[in-house]
Amino acid sequence: MSVIRLTAVSYMVLGLIERAGEATPYQVKQFAAQSVGNFWSIQHAQLYTESARLAKAGLLAEEREKGGRRRRTYRLTKAGRAALRDWLAEPETSLGELRSPGLLQLFFGAEKAPLARAQLEAHARKLAEYEQLHEAAGAWLPEGQRLALEAGIAHEREWLRFWREVGDIDP
Amino acid sequence: MSVIRLTAVSYMVLGLIERAGEATPYQVKQFAAQSVGNFWSIQHAQLYTESARLAKAGLLAEEREKGGRRRRTYRLTKAGRAALRDWLAEPETSLGELRSPGLLQLFFGAEKAPLARAQLEAHARKLAEYEQLHEAAGAWLPEGQRLALEAGIAHEREWLRFWREVGDIDP
DNA sequence: GACTGTACCGTCTACTTTGGACGGTTGCCA
DNA sequence: TGGCAACCGTCCAAAGTAGACGGTACAGTC
Numbered sequence: 199m200s201v202i203r204l205t206a207v208s209y210m211v212l213g214l215i216e217r218a219g220e221a222t223p224y225q226v227k228q229f230a231a232q233s234v235g236n237f238w239s240i241q242h243a244q245l246y247t248e249s250a251r252l253a254k255a256g257l258l259a260e261e262r263e264k265g266g267r268r269r270r271t272y273r274l275t276k277a278g279r280a281a282l283r284d285w286l287a288e289p290e291t292s293l294g295e296l297r298s299p300g301l302l303q304l305f306f307g308a309e310k311a312p313l314a315r316a317q318l319e320a321h322a323r324k325l326a327e328y329e330q331l332h333e334a335a336g337a338w339l340p341e342g343q344r345l346a347l348e349a350g351i352a353h354e355r356e357w358l359r360f361w362r363e364v365g366d367i368d369p
Numbered sequence: 370m371s372v373i374r375l376t377a378v379s380y381m382v383l384g385l386i387e388r389a390g391e392a393t394p395y396q397v398k399q400f401a402a403q404s405v406g407n408f409w410s411i412q413h414a415q416l417y418t419e420s421a422r423l424a425k426a427g428l429l430a431e432e433r434e435k436g437g438r439r440r441r442t443y444r445l446t447k448a449g450r451a452a453l454r455d456w457l458a459e460p461e462t463s464l465g466e467l468r469s470p471g472l473l474q475l476f477f478g479a480e481k482a483p484l485a486r487a488q489l490e491a492h493a494r495k496l497a498e499y500e501q502l503h504e505a506a507g508a509w510l511p512e513g514q515r516l517a518l519e520a521g522i523a524h525e526r527e528w529l530r531f532w533r534e535v536g537d538i539d540p
Numbered sequence: 541g542a543c544t545g546t547a548c549c550g551t552c553t554a555c556t557t558t559g560g561a562c563g564g565t566t567g568c569c570a
Numbered sequence: 571t572g573g574c575a576a577c578c579g580t581c582c583a584a585a586g587t588a589g590a591c592g593g594t595a596c597a598g599t600c
Contacts, residue, residue, distance in 0.1 A: 205586090317460070
């Protein structure tokens with residue numbers, strides 16, 4: 199029941215477990231991988247430690263299998279639900295960072311054409327993946343989730359535009 | 370002279386010191402803050418440890434003041450220059466992540482209007498800063514650096530579009 | 541029923557990165 | 571000369587990353 203600092207990762211875990219009702223870290227990993235992980239990825243190992251940390255702080259209730267894999271299943275406590283609600287009620291004013299490895303190379307003077315080609319291909323692949331997801335699931339996704347996906351699509355399109363211009367490649 | 374893994378931060382330090390000719394970690398911090406730090410920030414403490422690490426690996430040469438602040442000044446070694454060149458010659462195919470705290474809240478169902486307002490304000494401020502920088506210095510920036518700045522501007526504009534739509538706020 | 545391949549699942553270690561406190565140095569102005 | 575503000579480096583605890591490692595479960599095979 200110690201007091202801990204809650205990070206973005208903490209809220210991701212809380213949020214995903216709330217959506218699922220209950221989940222093991224392994225399941226959280228899978229939920230994340232197909233959704234929020236697209237714009238904020240987590241290492242699987244961290245989900246185990248983070249869940250344990252949240253449980254210790256009283257935000258998650260833990261139940262452990264007796265035999266076999268000894269899986270731990272977590273669900274939100276009242277305090278956990280409150281922490282999540284409080285966070286959602288306080289709009290973030292901080293911004294993310296682009297942190298694009300390719301942009302870093304461009305910054306430091308890498309040759310434009312090959313870099314642009316490499317980045318274009320990767321971004322095109324990512325965009326296709328997003329668009330497919332949007333087409334397949336867009337309609338029944340919770341609104342926030344759908345909007346987040348649309349943000350991802352918009353930024354991928356922007357990257358395509360950018361790298362095409364850098365590489366002087368026609369659309 | 371040990372072998373180490375080179376990360377994006379390593380290349381940022383190498384790249385910035387190469388530009389400067391020679392620099393103390395403190396100076397690297399300042400160069401970074403006005404340029405590459407806008408899309409890939411580093412903690413000042415890390416610049417000291419990273420520089421030391423690169424020196425130990427033989428990629429930087431270190432010279433230390435005798436008295437006073439005992440500043441360490443670094444410059445690239447031949448090996449350092451080679452490492453930087455090799456990295457630049459191999460176009461990155463990996464992508465960055467959006468990692469926007471606001472988007473995370475949206476994903477988990479935060480109320481749209483207040484969130485959009487908060488994010489809009491922050492992004493507008495950032496965009497203004499970039500545009501001012503671009504106007505003031507754009508013409509004499511090295512090309513890669515200028516393009517990186519333009520990428521930043523484009524993405525900020527995209528964020529504005531996005532949050533305006535989310536919050537149903539007119540342009 | 542033992543055997544094997546594959547997917548599933550949790551833990552561990554070493555290292556990097558973060559956030560921020562802390563404390564000393566230096567130049568400037570009163 | 572004395573004090574203040576800016577400058578500068580180091581340290582620590584905690585969070586996060588990368589990936590190896592090893593065990594469990596289940597399906598199909600002989």
